[in-house]
Amino acid sequence: MLPEEIKKFIEIFEKLPSIGPRQATRLAFRFVSLGTAKIEEIARAIFDLNKIKTCSRCFFIYSGEGDICQRCVDKNRQRDIFMVLEKETDLITIERTKKYNGLYLVLGELTKSGVLESWQKLRLGILKKIIEQELPSKKAKEIIIALNPNTYGDLNTSLIEKELKSHAQKISRLGRGIPTGGEIEFADEETLTHSLQRRE
Amino acid sequence: MLPEEIKKFIEIFEKLPSIGPRQATRLAFRFVSLGTAKIEEIARAIFDLNKIKTCSRCFFIYSGEGDICQRCVDKNRQRDIFMVLEKETDLITIERTKKYNGLYLVLGELTKSGVLESWQKLRLGILKKIIEQELPSKKAKEIIIALNPNTYGDLNTSLIEKELKSHAQKISRLGRGIPTGGEIEFADEETLTHSLQRRE
Structure with a gap:
């Protein structure tokens, strides 16, 4: 028809x-x-x-010359702090806050199987090589693993942490707590526990 | 960025x-x-x-030769019954029932202003001309005005009915009642009134 x-x-x-x-x-x-x-x-x-090309360092997208994106060669960014995240859209949201000035690694969508894909392990390997080659101490000052705060995110965070801990002085996650505009009455127990433990 | x-x-x-x-x-x-x-x-x-082209008779889309769609020249369809509807997707849904074998007029999206757009009046004019030229009695056996059953749909149905009543022996609307799978408990009063008045 x-x-x-x-x-x-x-x-x-x-x-x-x-x-x-x-x-x-x-x-x-x-x-x-x-x-x-x-x-x-x-x-x-x-x-x-x-x-559109994918940067061979951070795996975010870019267009233009070369095979490395503008952010990865930006001398104004702090080059010993890295944030590992899942999706390009997560990176965009973080950048919008203007509160992070380090480098990134986009890991790509994580499965719920509790194992990293082989190409994701390759990406973590590239990050480790960058750290070894570019930082005199061969350790990042900090690696922030910024995955969604849920069961799978936590599981994958542990996997990634295991892969990277030899290459970082400190591994951190995003802080959890009640979101701005949220209501205590409707917050789940785990969130409340976090926001009590990490009270500001 | x-x-x-x-x-x-x-x-x-x-x-x-x-x-x-x-x-x-x-x-x-x-x-x-x-x-x-x-x-x-x-x-x-x-x-x-x-x-993709728009048929110059029914204003549904088609591709291929000529400026009239295959449905409008189909001799197996009943050529003295017309259904006036708002959107192409409404036509697709009606066709899927396989319970209607007449012709159509797609009127295009109706405003909530209570007046028909001039190009919509033109379309109704084309329908009237088709009826005058092709039917010996110069009246359609039936014109079904199939707009969504809500306040604006009812208002527009009245407007269209006024335009077309001189060209049809009968003008009808789609029957209202409780939808299959619906629950009496949650039906609104108007729907229930209709389904009582038009009980089968």
């Missing part, structure tokens, strides 16, 4: 994160209604994502 | 229906992670939406 072009579009888009068949269908109709020029602009914007 | 290509992508996608800045960002990273071949396939799928 639907034209092939629409079917193909839906087939691709319904598989994307948090887009189901219904939203994919609605998107298809929206795109069609936008007209030729806009459709071409959107297709071009997607095509241009091919210019 | 983000590459231009990603910013551009987010700028376009965050404006689409039910995609905000967060989901647009996540989509961008997902696309990048899919790699060159897949990115090109997605861009191509969007580009190909340019082949």
Whole structure:
């Protein structure tokens, strides 16, 4: 009943994160209604994502020359502190706070299996090599393991900590507690325990 | 902080229906992670939406030759019954029931202002002309106005009914009642009233 072009579009888009068949269908109709020029602009914007590269040090994305991103060569950043995180979007959120000025390692999405993927171990290996080659003490001043504070995050944090502890004077995690705007009444026990233990 | 290509992508996608800045960002990273071949396939799928045309009779979309869709020339459909609906996705849902075999008019998204847009009046005018030219009695056997059953839908149904009543022996709406799987306890009064009055 639907034209092939629409079917193909839906087939691709319904598989994307948090887009189901219904939203994919609605998107298809929206795109069609936008007209030729806009459709071409959107297709071009997607095509241009091919210019994006992944930094071979921190594994965040960048575009431009070389194979290392601008952040990793920035002499104004503190070069003996590293933050290990799961997703690019986590990095963006941390950067937005403007409260962290060290370097990063994006580890990629963690499984719930309790083992790191081999390519994730490779990334940790690259971080260790960077520390060995660039820091006279061969130890980072601090490595912050910034994973989501839940059971899997805690499990993976332990795995990563084991891999990295020989290369850092200190390994830390993000502090837990009641979020700003949150309510004590609805906080879970573990959060409250943390916020009591780490009271400011 | 983000590459231009990603910013551009987010700028376009965050404006689409039910995609905000967060989901647009996540989509961008997902696309990048899919790699060159897949990115090109997605861009191509969007580009190909340019082949989609809007039928000049029913205003549903189609691809192929001519300026009338396959459904509108289908001799196996009943050609003196018409259903007026708001969105293409409504038509798809109705077709899926396989319980309607008449023709359609897609009116496009209705405003909440209580007036029809001029291009929507044009579409109703085209329907009237089709009825005058193709039906010997110059009246449709039935026109079903199938808008969402809410205050704005009811208001717009009245407006459309006024426009079309001279061209139809009968004007109808979709029956209201308790949906299959619904619970009497939680049904609103109006729905219950309808389902009592139209009991089967």
